[in-house]
Amino acid sequence: MNIQINGRMVPLDDSLRDTPLLYILRNDLALNGPKYGCGLGECGACTVLIDGVTARSCSVNAASVVGKSVTTLEGIGNAEHLHPVQQGFIDEQAAQCGYCTNGMIMTLVALFEREPQADEQTIKQELAFNLCRCGTHIEILRAAERAKQ
Ligand code: FES
Known part of the structure; x- marks a missing residue:
């Protein structure tokens, strides 16, 4: 399974298909911009963009973003060029x-x-x-x- 994150294709083990995207971002990819707040899709701390639309990454599993473009806080700017x-x-x-x-x-x-x-x-x-x-x-x-x- 490959998912596109911040413009880069990231290969992931198929065993992670049902894993919340937030866990993969933070635990496997060290993208710690999105935060774990409620884990229930209610607080917004884990927000990312999926194909440019806001999504609660705690409530989206990895398989559901295959073929889509995920953008995290780390993908919108950097220290030299902040958004x-x-x-x-x-x-x-x-x-x-x-x-x-x-x-x-x-x-x-x-x-x-x-x-x-x-x-x-x-x-x-x-x-x-x-x-x-x-x-x-x-x-x-x-x-x-x-x-x-
Ligand atoms: Fe609260 Fe995802 S952690 S909405």
């Missing part, structure tokens, strides 16, 4: 504990691909299912606005 959403989070110091940050960023990346000038109401609706328990919501919204510029 504008990543840069916005840094500039606005939009993380406290940082556990939700992956999901917030990946959700905004997908939104701005579809709708580069999404208004605040749309941004709030899009982020509504990414849980943050620290309270950096204002900074996260500022980071989103900054990323649009």
